[in-house]
Amino acid sequence: MSHKILEAKNVNKYFHDPLTVQVLSDVSFTLNRGEFASIIGKSGCGKSTLLYIMSTMDTDYEGDILIDERSMKGLTEADLALVRNEKIGFVFQFHYLLNEFSVLKNVMLPALKLGKYSVAEIEHRAYEKLKMLGIESEALKTSNQLSGGQKQRVAIARALINDPLIIMGDEPTGNLDKKNSEIVFDIFKELAEVYHQSLLIVTHDGEFAARTNRIIEMEDGKIISS
Amino acid sequence: MNFRLIFSIAQSLMLARWRQTMVAAFGVTFGIAMFVSLLGFMSGLNDLLDGLILNRTPHIRLYNEVQPTLKQPVDMAEAFQDSYNFVKSVKPKQERPEIYNNAAIMNFLKSDQRVLGIAPKITAQVFYNVGVIDLTGAVNGIDVEAENSLFNFQDYMVDGNYIDLKNTPNSIILGKGLATKMLASIGDIIQLTTSKGERLQLKVVGLFQSGLQDADNTQSYASLVTTQKLLGESISYITDIQIKVKDIEMAPQIAKEYEQLFNVEALDIQTANSQFETGSSVRSIISYAVGITLLIVAGFGIYNILNMMIYEKMDSIAILKATGFSGNDVNRIFTSIALSIGIVGGILGLVLGLSLSLLIDQIPFNTPSLPTIKTYPINYDPRFYLIGICFSLITTYLAGYLPSRKASKVDPVIIIRGK
Ligand SMILES: Nc1ncnc2c1ncn2[C@@H]1O[C@H](COP(=O)(O)OP(=O)(O)OP(=O)(O)O)[C@@H](O)[C@H]1O
Numbered sequence: 204m205s206h207k208i209l210e211a212k213n214v215n216k217y218f219h220d221p222l223t224v225q226v227l228s229d230v231s232f233t234l235n236r237g238e239f240a241s242i243i244g245k246s247g248c249g250k251s252t253l254l255y256i257m258s259t260m261d262t263d264y265e266g267d268i269l270i271d272e273r274s275m276k277g278l279t280e281a282d283l284a285l286v287r288n289e290k291i292g293f294v295f296q297f298h299y300l301l302n303e304f305s306v307l308k309n310v311m312l313p314a315l316k317l318g319k320y321s322v323a324e325i326e327h328r329a330y331e332k333l334k335m336l337g338i339e340s341e342a343l344k345t346s347n348q349l350s351g352g353q354k355q356r357v358a359i360a361r362a363l364i365n366d367p368l369i370i371m372g373d374e375p376t377g378n379l380d381k382k383n384s385e386i387v388f389d390i391f392k393e394l395a396e397v398y399h400q401s402l403l404i405v406t407h408d409g410e411f412a413a414r415t416n417r418i419i420e421m422e423d424g425k426i427i428s429s
Numbered sequence: 430m431n432f433r434l435i436f437s438i439a440q441s442l443m444l445a446r447w448r449q450t451m452v453a454a455f456g457v458t459f460g461i462a463m464f465v466s467l468l469g470f471m472s473g474l475n476d477l478l479d480g481l482i483l484n485r486t487p488h489i490r491l492y493n494e495v496q497p498t499l500k501q502p503v504d505m506a507e508a509f510q511d512s513y514n515f516v517k518s519v520k521p522k523q524e525r526p527e528i529y530n531n532a533a534i535m536n537f538l539k540s541d542q543r544v545l546g547i548a549p550k551i552t553a554q555v556f557y558n559v560g561v562i563d564l565t566g567a568v569n570g571i572d573v574e575a576e577n578s579l580f581n582f583q584d585y586m587v588d589g590n591y592i593d594l595k596n597t598p599n600s601i602i603l604g605k606g607l608a609t610k611m612l613a614s615i616g617d618i619i620q621l622t623t624s625k626g627e628r629l630q631l632k633v634v635g636l637f638q639s640g641l642q643d644a645d646n647t648q649s650y651a652s653l654v655t656t657q658k659l660l661g662e663s664i665s666y667i668t669d670i671q672i673k674v675k676d677i678e679m680a681p682q683i684a685k686e687y688e689q690l691f692n693v694e695a696l697d698i699q700t701a702n703s704q705f706e707t708g709s710s711v712r713s714i715i716s717y718a719v720g721i722t723l724l725i726v727a728g729f730g731i732y733n734i735l736n737m738m739i740y741e742k743m744d745s746i747a748i749l750k751a752t753g754f755s756g757n758d759v760n761r762i763f764t765s766i767a768l769s770i771g772i773v774g775g776i777l778g779l780v781l782g783l784s785l786s787l788l789i790d791q792i793p794f795n796t797p798s799l800p801t802i803k804t805y806p807i808n809y810d811p812r813f814y815l816i817g818i819c820f821s822l823i824t825t826y827l828a829g830y831l832p833s834r835k836a837s838k839v840d841p842v843i844i845i846r847g848k
């Protein structure tokens with residue numbers, strides 16, 4: 204079954220500061236459920252820009268984005284926040300964990316915001332995700348007591364907590380050494396194969412990309428192969 | 430929606446910066462404490478000073494003014510209706526300052542719903558005889574019980590009991606200053622001469638001190654009967670009717686009405702003491718201004734800490750937004766930080782302000798002119814506390830408004846790209 208979960212339709216993006224430059228020109232592609240795709244391309248070709256547009260955080264573009272076959276054009280800021288909360292999990296190069304909270308609470312926050320389950324249930328689910336990533340023993344530490352690789356795994360657990368339609372990553376292994384990159388990649392692989400999780404990962408790492416199911420290659424704001 | 434989550438995030442942010450949060454809260458505490466104690470103290474003083482005059486002054490005083498008749502007989506003569514009549518050197522006619530038919534007037538007043546109470550009075554100019562010297566002064570003939578219930582006469586007694594004035598025939602209560610001049614104390618007999626030359630000996634049964642030098646040095650009190658005897662008048666003779674009304678604001682209007690109705694002069698308290706109102710309101714305005722200034726300064730403290738927090742927590746705000754918190758949620762987080770500081774700081778401020786007031790209330794304040802006051806006066810009007818907490822909430826909300834808005838407008842893309 205090839206169910207479209209993410210679709211970009213003729214997306215154009217301009218930056219106007221200091222000069223007007225077109226960073227994305229007429230980008231169109233679709234991602235189906237269960238796909239593990241990577242976006243590669245030279246530095247500055249517009250990979251991050253495209254990812255932020257598709258994640259609904261950047262709303263200043265031309266064209267349309269459909270998530271779960273629903274157009275994101277014209278939705279309010281609060282609606283888009285809800286879409287991100289419910290349907291998208293993020294992993295960035297930097298972990299962005301909140302130092303004020305325990306690891307567990309960091310993972311729980313998006314679910315608490317969604318409010319679909321009771322607090323006890325959310326806590327239970329957060330433990331499950333941490334266990335799946337092999338870091339449940341760190342649950343009660345604060346994030347600055349963890350290693351870089353552990354932090355990134357917590358960030359992945361946080362991305363998974365609401366069972367999102369898709370996980371998006373912007374160079375999630377960019378800050379990690381070989382060994383930790385390997386661990387993170389294996390996690391993604393497992394998510395894709397065992398749990399049929401859809402993933403869209405921007406990366407510089409050709410080796411990483413080569414092991415994904417699908418490579419989307421960009422050059423100068425265009426998709427040259429997908 | 431999701432208020433507990435918003436609040437728990439706010440709480441964690443505050444705890445992470447608890448020192449600055451406490452400083453900001455203490456700013457509010459200080460502002461509110463000063464606000465309520467200052468206002469309590471100022472209005473305590475106001476009440477005291479107002480009480481000095483206003484409590485002892487009838488709201489309306491009915492009396493007869495000795496004045497020349499406006500309509501001269503020639504004006505009534507039919508022959509001269511259409512002409513200008515000039516009468517020069519008009520003098521008031523021989524007339525007693527008595528209120529005629531006062532028994533009927535008093536009966537009417539007692540049945541008027543707007544009237545709280547009345548007390549008849551006679552003022553008589555006298556000379557106090559001290560050896561060969563005569564001191565000028567006045568005797569107030571009063572209905573002892575009515576006077577006491579209306580003007581708390583007993584509060585001003587420094588020696589003796591006011592009720593003796595009623596129980597002891599031919600008795601008098603002297604002003605403290607006057608008694609000192611006459612070397613008179615309780616039990617002594619003094620002699621008075623009226624303006625008509627009558628002499629009378631009266632027994633001193635008490636001394637009063639009103640706090641008004643002028644009154645204490647020249648005035649004395651005697652019962653109505655004694656004063657009537659002194660003046661050689663009948664027992665229906667009364668020169669003043671003092672009225673207290675239920676709503677003091679109504680006094681001028683009621684006075685005007687009585688003037689028409691009874692054909693006497695009626696002076697209301699507002700006209701008689703307009704300068705006191707002005708003084709009180711100026712003092713209140715000053716205390717409000719100082720209190721509000723302090724609160725505004727505290728507001729800037731809150732503004733600062735929130736701005737700093739937002740600057741520091743840009744990353745956290747960005748990730749909250751990336752993971753599904755809306756601008757509104759972020760706004761609520763920072764607004765609840767501001768309001769928590771306001772509420773906690775404000776409540777502590779009320780407690781501190783109350784303690785400060787209680788403390789000031791204990792400081793001895795002895796002044797010879799105010800015999801009933803032993804410590805500094807404080808007004809514990811709950812309205813000040815209510816205004817204080819409202820103001821603290823309003824200022825903290827306003828102080829938090831701009832920073833919270835700024836936080837809600839943080840663009841996560843810019844922050845996340847920046848790393
Ligand atoms: N805020 C901005 N204002 C102006 N130009 C920008 C802005 N952000 C990015 N750009 C430009 O847009 C282009 C695409 O940037 P983008 O971050 O998408 O590249 P990228 O493919 O993710 O590169 P990298 O692999 O280095 O992360 C770049 O040329 C960049 O200089």
Ligand SMILES: [Mg+2]
Pocket residue numbers: 250251252373
């Ligand atoms: Mg990039």
